[in-house]
Amino acid sequence: MKKIAGKPTELKKVNTSLIINSIKIRENATRGEIANDTGLSHTTVRSILNELMEINEIVSVGFDESSGGRRAERYRINPNKRYLMALSIEEDKLGYIIVNTLGEILEENSRKIKSLEDIELVGNVVEEAYRNYNNIEGIGISVPGVVTNDGYVSGIKMEDWKEIKIRKYLKERFDVSILLENDINSTSIAFYNDYIEKNQYNEISLVYISFTSLGVGAGIVINGNILKGNNGYAGEIGFIPVGDTFLNAKMMSDLDDEEYIKVIINTIKTISAIINPSVVVLGGSNFKYSIKDKIIERYNKEFSIKTEILVQEKNYNYSLEGIKEKALNLINKEVKLIKN
Secondary structure, X not given: OXXXXXXXXXXXXXXHHHHHHHHHHHOOEEHHHHHHHHOOOHHHHHHHHHHHHHOOOEEEEEEOOOOOOOOOEEEEEOOOOOEEEEEEEOXXXXXXXXXXXXXXXXXXXXXXXXXXXXXXXHHHXXXXXXXXXXXXXXXXXXXXXXXXXXXXXXXXXXXXXXXXXXXXXXXHHOOOEEEEEEHHHHHHHHHHHHHHHXXXXXXXXXXXXXXXXXXXXXXXXXXXXXXXXXXXXXXXXXXXXXXXXXXXXXXXXXXXXXXXXXXXXXXXXXXXXXXXXXXXXXXXXXXXXXXXXXXXXHHHHHOOOOOEEEEOOOOOOXXXXXXXXXXXXXXXXOOOOOOO
């Protein structure tokens, strides 16, 4: 491994991160295995492991069988050192999970929500979790709107958009790191990672389009990175002009199947012409799944810019999964190394 130069405190952070990452990848590891993985000296590894043991970040899982010499001790991450709460604000419910540092789910539940402005309910759910788990050190929330410093703005029509100051409200009640992310962005990156892993791809471009009662939104993933735009408005495709109105209003009107297919296809055509993604995913509670095959067939016949069109019908909360993965960085304080 190439040596890393820097101040002693920064080097220690990097070395600690390398050691923790080695243990995570292996699930458990000996001092020798860690030294081989990281390129660090046995002395450095032993010193940092001792410090991590003292603060309960790692635990011993016993010793290997002896091969004639001293038995090697194995270590693993202490998954219950700290917890994370991930929440997803949806059309009429609040989904949430409590996970440990390894992302393992300890509790999963949901509550009915009256409106997007019912932030007191969110606070009460968080407070209840705090009573049951005294080591929650981070909160991640997937929200249906554009993220701001104090919360997020949301609305079907641009003139009706309102800021919901959920971050400010929670910061005043709880002294903990809080991360907000747009719900479709959370959904798209989680779906993207799942798709990449299942199909053994490296990097592709993917657009996830969601049709709900709150409007039409898209998560745009370019080579593994979410496109957010200048002010975070990238993906708000509900404001694409359609005739003398906008896509949001059009999808809320009483369209017959033929009109519906035409609007969906034209939306995919617009996205394909501008972004040229490898995959376009269609989903959401208001999507007409009964005519999905007609949409895909018509698009492939009518448009020469080809893209794979998938329909996400599984009852799986990618939004919650996405914010969980992103927010885990809040409690897993690792140093990321970037290659130049």
